[in-house]
Amino acid sequence: MNYAHLHLLLNHIPVIGTLIALGLFLVSFFGKSNEDLRRTSYILFATIALFTIPTFMTGFASQSMVKGPGVDDLVRRHESSALLSVWFMLITGTLALVGLWKSQTTKNLPRWNVIAVLIFSLLSVVLISRTSNTGGDIRHPELRPPNTLTVTEGTFGTIINKFEPDPDKFSAVVTFSKWWWTFMMAMHFIGLIMIIGSVGLFDIRIMGFLKQIPVAPLHRLLPWGMLGLAVNILTGLLAFASRPDGYIYSIAIWIKMLGLMLLGLNAAAFYLTDIFENVENLKAGDDAAISAKLVAASSLILWFGVIAMGRYIQPLVDTLLSTN
Amino acid sequence: MAVPVIFNTIEQSGISVWLRESQSIFGFYFILLFHTFGMSLVVGANMVVDLRILGVASKIPLQPLKRLFGIMWAGFGLNAVTGVLLLTAYPTKELTNPDFYLKLTFIGLAVYTMRKMSIEVFGDASMSEAAMIAKGKMMAGWSLFFWFSAVCCGRLLSETSRYFIYGHPAGG
Numbered sequence: 001m002n003y004a005h006l007h008l009l010l011n012h013i014p015v016i017g018t019l020i021a022l023g024l025f026l027v028s029f030f031g032k033s034n035e036d037l038r039r040t041s042y043i044l045f046a047t048i049a050l051f052t053i054p055t056f057m058t059g060f061a062s063q064s065m066v067k068g069p070g071v072d073d074l075v076r077r078h079e080s081s082a083l084l085s086v087w088f089m090l091i092t093g094t095l096a097l098v099g100l101w102k103s104q105t106t107k108n109l110p111r112w113n114v115i116a117v118l119i120f121s122l123l124s125v126v127l128i129s130r131t132s133n134t135g136g137d138i139r140h141p142e143l144r145p146p147n148t149l150t151v152t153e154g155t156f157g158t159i160i161n162k163f164e165p166d167p168d169k170f171s172a173v174v175t176f177s178k179w180w181w182t183f184m185m186a187m188h189f190i191g192l193i194m195i196i197g198s199v200g201l202f203d204i205r206i207m208g209f210l211k212q213i214p215v216a217p218l219h220r221l222l223p224w225g226m227l228g229l230a231v232n233i234l235t236g237l238l239a240f241a242s243r244p245d246g247y248i249y250s251i252a253i254w255i256k257m258l259g260l261m262l263l264g265l266n267a268a269a270f271y272l273t274d275i276f277e278n279v280e281n282l283k284a285g286d287d288a289a290i291s292a293k294l295v296a297a298s299s300l301i302l303w304f305g306v307i308a309m310g311r312y313i314q315p316l317v318d319t320l321l322s323t324n
Numbered sequence: 325m326a327v328p329v330i331f332n333t334i335e336q337s338g339i340s341v342w343l344r345e346s347q348s349i350f351g352f353y354f355i356l357l358f359h360t361f362g363m364s365l366v367v368g369a370n371m372v373v374d375l376r377i378l379g380v381a382s383k384i385p386l387q388p389l390k391r392l393f394g395i396m397w398a399g400f401g402l403n404a405v406t407g408v409l410l411l412t413a414y415p416t417k418e419l420t421n422p423d424f425y426l427k428l429t430f431i432g433l434a435v436y437t438m439r440k441m442s443i444e445v446f447g448d449a450s451m452s453e454a455a456m457i458a459k460g461k462m463m464a465g466w467s468l469f470f471w472f473s474a475v476c477c478g479r480l481l482s483e484t485s486r487y488f489i490y491g492h493p494a495g496g
Contacts (some may be wrong), residue, residue, distance in 0.1 A: 024353070078462070178483050186479035188473065198370030201392075214386035220381040221372065306360065311357040 003061035010055040015132045017048040022121050035108055037291040042096035044067045049093020050264045056086045056258045061248040078134040080164035085127035092120040117157045130160050174242035188235045192229025206296035256309035263302045270295045331416040332490035343413035359406040365399025366473045374464035377457055386453045390446040416490045423484040428478035434470035437463050
C-alpha cells in the first residue's frame with residue numbers, strides 16, 4: 001500500500017460522508033424538528049472533518065506518484081481546490097462540535113449554530129464536490145475532451161477557481177518569514193499545552209486522582225483544550241501544506257495522524273456510550289467506573305504519543321523515502 | 325567577544341559528543357521529547373490554576389488545585405534535568421544566544437510566581453475562595469504571560485543561534 005492507495009481509500013469519507021451528513025441534516029428540518037437526527041448529522045460532520053486531515057495529507061504525499069508530463073496542471077488544479085475545501089470542512093466540523101457542546105444542557109441546538117452549520121455544510125458539499133471532480137480528471141481521461149490533457153473550466157468551475165489559492169503562492173505566504181514560521185510553531189506548542197492542561201487534568205480525575213474535585217466543573221475546561229486542538233490543526237496543516245516534503249517521508253507524522261484518529265474514536269467511545277453520563281455527575285470523592293478510567297488512560301497515553309511523534313518528525317524525516 | 329574555550333571543552337567531552345551524535349533512540353531527540361513533556365506538565369498545570377483564578381470554569385473548587393503544584397514541580401524538575409543535558413550537547417549554540425538568557429529569565433520569573441502563588445494563595449487552607457482569587461489574580465495574569473514568553477523564546481532558539489558548535493557559525 002502506498003500514499004495513492006491511502007488517498008483513494010480515505011477521500012471517499014469527506015466526499016460521500018458530507019453528502020450523507022448533509023442529507024440527514026436537511027431531513028431534520030422537515031416535519032416536526034428532529035433534534036436527534038440533527039445531532040447525529042453533527043456527529044458525522046465532526047467525524048468527517050477529522051478524517052479530512054489525513055485525506056488532505058495523503059493527497060500531497062501521492063503527488064509525486066501521479067505528476068508527470070501533461071498531468072501537472074491537473075494535479076495543481078486539484079491541489080488548489082483541496083487547499084480551499086479543507087478549511088470549509090474543518091469549519092463545519094468545528095461548528096458542529098461547538099453546537100453539541102452548547103446544547104449539553106438544553107433541549108435544542110442553538111439556532112445561530114444550526115444556521116451556521118447549514119451554510120458551511122452546503123458550501124463544504126459544493127467545494128468538496130469540486131475537489132473530487134478535479135481529482136477524478138487526473139486519472140480519468142474519459143472525463144476530459146477527447147485527446148486532451150487539459151480541462152476547460154465551466155462557468156461554475158471558473159467562479160470557484162477565483163477563490164482557490166495557487167499552491168506556490170500559498171506556500172510562499174506561509175513560509176515568507178522565518179519569524180512567522182517560528183511564531184506558528186510556538187503557537188503549536190501553546191496549543192499542546194492547552195490540550196494537556198485541560199484534557200489531561202480531566203483524564204487524571206477520571207482515572208481516580210485529585211478526587212477532591214467534582215467532575216462536572218472540570219469538564220468545563222475542555223473547550224480550552226479544543227481551542228488548543230484547533231490552533232494545532234490550523235498551524236499543523238499550514239506547516240504541512242507549505243512544506244510537504246519535510247513531512248511526508250517521515251513515518252512519525254503518519255503515526256501522529258493515526259494517533260489523532262484514535263483519539264477521535266476514544267472521544268466517541270466516551271461521549272456516545274453511557275460512559276460520560278456515568279461520570280459527569282461524579283461529586284468530590286466519587287470514583288469513576290473502570291470503563292471510564294480505561295478511556296481516560298487511553299486518552300492520556302494517546303496525547304503523549306501524539307506529542308512524541310511530533311518531536312520525532314524531524315529525526316525520522318526520510319524513513320519512508322525509499323518506499324514511495 | 326570571543327567564544328569562551330570552555331564551551332569547546334564541554335563539546336569535546338564524551339557525554340556531549342554522545343548526546344549530539346548518537347543514533348540511539350535515547351539520544352538527543354529523546355531528551356528533547358522529555359523536555360517537551362516537562363513543559364506540557366509545568367505550563368499546562370500552571371495554566372489551569374491561572375485560568376481558574378482568572379474566572380474560567382469558576383465552579384471548580386480552588387483549594388484542591390493545590391495538588392497541581394506537585395505536577396508543576398515534577399514538570400519543572402524534568403525540564404531542569406533535560407535542559408542541562410540539552411545544554412551539555414550544545415553549549416556554544418545556547419550560551420552565545422541572547423534569546424537563551426531571555427528564556428531563562430522568563431522561566432525564572434514564572435517559577436518565582438508559581439512558588440509565590442503556592443505560598444500566598446494556596447498556603448492557608450482556611451482562606452476563602454474570594455480572598456484567594458483577590459490575592460492571586462495579578463500573579464495568575466503574570467504567570468500566563470511569563471510562561472507564554474518562555475515557550476516563544478524556546479521556539480526562537482533555533483532561529484536566533486549564532487553558532488552551531490564551537491568554531492562553526494550557524495548557517496555557515
